[in-house]
Amino acid sequence: MYLKAITANRLRDGRVVYLSEAGNWSQSLEGSRLARDEEELQSLLDQAEVSVLRNEVVAPYAIDVLELDSGYLTTRCREEIRSTGPSRRTDAA
Amino acid sequence: MYRYDEFDEALVRERVAQFSDQVQRRLNGELNEDEFKPLRLMNGLYLQLHAYMFRIAIPYGTLSSVQLRKLAHVARTYDKGYGHITTRQNMQFNWPRLEDAPAILSDLADAQLHAIQTSGNCIRNTTADQYAGVAADEIADPRHYCEIIRQWSTLHPEFSFLPRKFKIAVTGAEEDRAALRTHDIGLRMRRDADGNPGFEVMVGGGLGRTPVVGVTIREFLPEEHLLSYLESTLRVYNQLGRRDNIHKARIKILVQSVGRDAFARMVEEEWAQLRDGYLTLPQEELDTIARYFAPPPYETLEDSPPELELWQSTSPGFAAWMNENVAAHKQAGYAIVNISLKPEGGVPGDITAEQMDVVADLAERYSFSEIRATHEQNLVLPYVRKLDLMAVWQGLQQAGLATANIGLISDMxxxxxxxxxxxxxxxxxxxxxxxxxxxxxxxxxxxxxxxxxxxxxxxxxxxxxxxxxxxxxxxxxxxxxxxxxxxxxxxxxxxxxxxxxxxxxxxxxxxxxxxxxxxxxxxxxxxxxxxxxxxxxxxxxxxxxxxxxxx
Missing domain, CATH: 3.30.413.10 (Sulfite Reductase Hemoprotein, domain 1)
Known part of the structure; x- marks a missing residue:
């Protein structure tokens, strides 16, 4: 199994967030708490569900993550874009 | 252009108050996401990849300079400084915060703008030819009828939970610039043998995973019957459209499954019950709506001022822009200016708050304060004197809005x-x-x-x-x-x-x-x-x- 991180959108502003090692929601994938087996994954998903009930985040789900020397890397294009933002956009021109 | 009456004003203000309350209840946990999602979608608020997305209605693509400035204000105050023109002639903002949504809607309401029915399984923003009212090949201004459709379809109780979303487009011109046959209903203005205005009615067009070219179910519908016939068509769809499979729920699937003739017959049977009833448009109402779209106070001008020839011969950039971005106007001495939102390497349809302000300025100075959004993701200044074209071009050029590519390969x-x-x-x-x-x-x-x-x-x-x-x-x-x-x-x-x-x-x-x-x-x-x-x-x-x- 790939390593798994938990991502969601923050309720108040919709921003992409990740469940962090500290148990908070962070806008950075780095520092995410990673699940290495099914049991750990279920624990993270349970924790995320508590955040849903607390109205902190919307629609959490697990994503595959690679742990490299340079840091964490998502494996799918969609998650890479969620993590780093639109490829090119007008406000960044 | 159309201005709110007291009913529109009250309705939009009520909706702002209602949605503000709903947002507050979501934020404090009284509503969960399953309960809140349909409510936010009814107000054009999506949750996208990176953030919420707000889709603001621009009815039939017509905007005043005051409204465009308000959109610039929203982009600057609540978003990341830009907006995006959509294929329904609306504007989307990609980065609003949920907690700012009530303030955004309130600010928009100050300029008679809203986000009602920009999402959900209802009748969406009716689109029109962007050259409405000024096209040289036009029978009549389609915006009169778009406005009538807007008033009829807004919060229509019978059609607020259709099997799927429903899109209508109208044109008054010979040349189809509104993609009529890709719509659930397309209306093309016609005149009968006596010169009376009416519509060819096309239904069942659509793109998506099952693309279908719409078919004509009525060659001529007299204008006074517009709403009763639309109501009949929607009623047949609402009763028979599939609700068991989202991919087969659009009217195109119904029309294909029963066949054009059978569908037309069902509409006509329904219409037999409705025609000549309360939905018949009274002439005085048609006249009232038409007055909102009365032509601006045009000056009497020569159609080919010599300055134009001089500018074209001395400025290749201006000449190229004239050729590609300026279209024929029905009024002598005037032109339609297309503003390309497709600069080299740009994001198609994106426009910054500063550019919106420039376009609003130019509209006020040179286009009777009116702007159009196009389904091809550009803008239009509809009433520019040919003598002002050089000044408009220079103003657009300074704002990076003078790319001379309308209809060319980069105008995607x-x-x-x-x-x-x-x-x-x-x-x-x-x-x-x-x-x-x-x-x-x-x-x-x-x-x-x-x-x-x-x-x-x-x-x-x-x-x-x-x-x-x-x-x-x-x-x-x-x-x-x-x-x-x-x-x-x-x-x-x-x-x-x-x-x-x-x-x-x-x-x-x-x-x-x-x-x-x-x-x-x-x-x-x-x-x-x-x-x-x-x-x-x-x-x-x-x-x-x-x-x-x-x-």
């Missing part, structure tokens, strides 16, 4: 794709940017001539790829972005769906594939032949051969 329709959209499989914006950079040479674009590329990042076809002369559809192949090409589509008078040319190309290959298609066309075209005409003459084979020669 492009959905937000995977850069923003939760539904997308692939990105479309970077592909559009690559194409516009490859074909940046405007003289080459002019040599290529009219060529509409339309691009979608998934099968939902928000970028209208099925009706692009060249269509590009993004597909996910094992996590990799690939792009399928269709050729020969058109949303114009003879609407046709493009045909898939062959296997999809990778993101690294798609730019070369576009160049190959264009080079093939340039090699085989006959004198004066457009891309679409060449394709219709020769078919796919020459393009297939060059595209896949190395494979």
């Amino acid at each position: 329709i492009c959905c937000p794709g995977l850069d923003y959209c939760n539904l997308a499989n692939t990105r479309s914006i970077p592909v559009a940017q690559e194409i516009s950079e490859r074909f940046a040479d405007l003289s080459k674009q002019r040599d290529i001539g009219p060529l509409k590329i339309k691009m979608s990042g998934c099968i939902n076809a928000c970028g209208h790829h099925h009706v692009g002369h060249i269509g590009i559809l993004g597909v996910d192949k094992k996590g990799q972005e690939y792009y399928q090409i269709t050729l020969g589509g058109s949303a114009e008078n003879e609407t046709t769906l493009g045909n898939i040319v062959g296997p999809a190309f990778s993101a690294a290959e798609i730019g070369d594939a576009m160049e190959t298609i264009v080079d093939t066309y340039l090699t085989i075209r006959e004198e004066g032949e457009s891309f679409l005409e060449t394709y219709r003459r020769v078919g796919q084979q020459p393009f297939k051969e060059t595209l896949y020669a190395a494979h």
